[in-house]
Amino acid sequence: MNASSQTPGALPSVQHDPRPLQAAIASYATVHPAPAGPVPVNPDVPHRLQARGPEPLPPACFTCGASDGPLAPCPLGRRYPSGAQVLYCGTCMPHNPATAAATVITAAMDGDATTPQDIAQAEADAGLLFDPQRVQAAVDAAREQARAECAAELRERGEQLAVMADYKHRLDAVLRMLEGRPGTHMLAVAEVAAAAYDWPTPHDLIPMTLAWTRSATVPAEDAEDQRAVVDCVSAHGGRxxxxxxxxERHALASLLDSTVVRDINAPCPHSKACGMTDDEVDAADPHLFGWARLEVAGVDDGPRWYCTPACVFRALARAGERLEAADRQAEQGGAW
Incomplete structure (x- = not known):
């Protein structure tokens, strides 16, 4: 695009062909010829029944302008402003149940119909009578058709979901096989195919083994995030x-080495009497030889007996937690 293309010159004049418009005007004038002289207005004609259009002279069909065939008044009672009835030919006549019934009855009476039964039969043959059984049958058929379509759609959706579930199952199997492998690991096509098309795969029956790298990130005591991260490596070298x-750290430590580190609130695994008071045990009992009697200042539950040094350590830790909680509550103005 250049400067000359952005600045156009004088636009060429557009030539319109007036012949189609003139032909349409002539056609409308032929169908609805304007009356020669002023159009009389009948004030008794309601506005809602006045026809929108000039009154043709001579009388003609309001829709197509035909005047050579039989014409009938509008079944809706519409009139021209002058009060003349709006006429229609047989082809353009608007549908009206009463008009249709009158036409059928007139034809039946002009024929061989001589009894009310004959007239009723003529109306039934013309489809003008309301048959509740026929209507209910049509409704039932439509309902059954809708049920069949819904059932077919549900079956199709079920088949689609089954296909999607199968593909999801295969994808999960492949991802399960790739779990723990580094990005540079090479896999055989047979391994991938076995994971995608066989169920269950060997990797689903054997748990993934992780080795500790002897590295862990432990947060400080005042850190907001108290999660510890233990670094591991998979059998294939993946991190x-x-x-x-x-x-979870305390629970795992208790499970890994119950003799050295245990949860301070866990019960003693050696004796049910561990942690009892003087009122609950007999100090002269030979079973208590080698036990420790511990009384912590500031804790008002009295001295207690513990079977091992580890139990004494946990009791001290529990007492420390209680004293620390009491100090915090005292600082906030509470009572312990």
Missing amino acids: AHLVLTGD
Whole structure:
């Protein structure tokens, strides 16, 4: 695009062909010829019944302008402003049940119909009578058709969902096989095909094994996020992280080494009498030889007996937590 193309010159004049418009005007004038002289207005004609259009002279069909055939008044009672009835030919006559019934009855009476039964039969043959059984049959047929279409659509949706579920199952199998493998690992086509088309795969029966790299990220005590991250590696060299919250760290430590580290609130695994008071045990009982009697200052539950040093350590830890909670509550103005 250049400057000359952006600045057009004088636009050429558009030549319109007036002949189609003139032909349409002539056709309308032929169908609805204007009356020669002023059109009389009848004030008794309601506005809602006045026809929109000039009154043809001589009388003609309001729609097509035909005047050579039989004409009938408008079944809706429409009139021209002068009060003359609007006429229609047999082809352009608007549908009106009363007019149709009158036409059928007139034809029947002009024929061989001589009794009310003959006239009623003529109306029934013309489809003018209301038959509740026929209407109900039509409604039932439409309802059955709708049910059949809905059932077919549901079957189709079910088949589509089954296909999608199969593909999802294959994708999950392949992803399960890829789990823990580094991005540079090479797989045989047979392994991928076995994972995609066989169920269950060997990888679903054997759990993934992770090895600890002897590295872990432990948050500080005042850190907002208390999650610990344990660095691991899969059998194929892929990296993996074991993320543990504070409570999960203590629970895992208790499970890994119950003799060294245990949950401070866990019960003693050696004796049910561990942690009892002087009122609950007999100090002269030989079973208590080698046990420790612990009383923590500031804790008002009295001295208690513990079977191992680890139990004493956990009791001290529990007492420390209680004292720390009491200090926090005292700072906030509460009572312990």
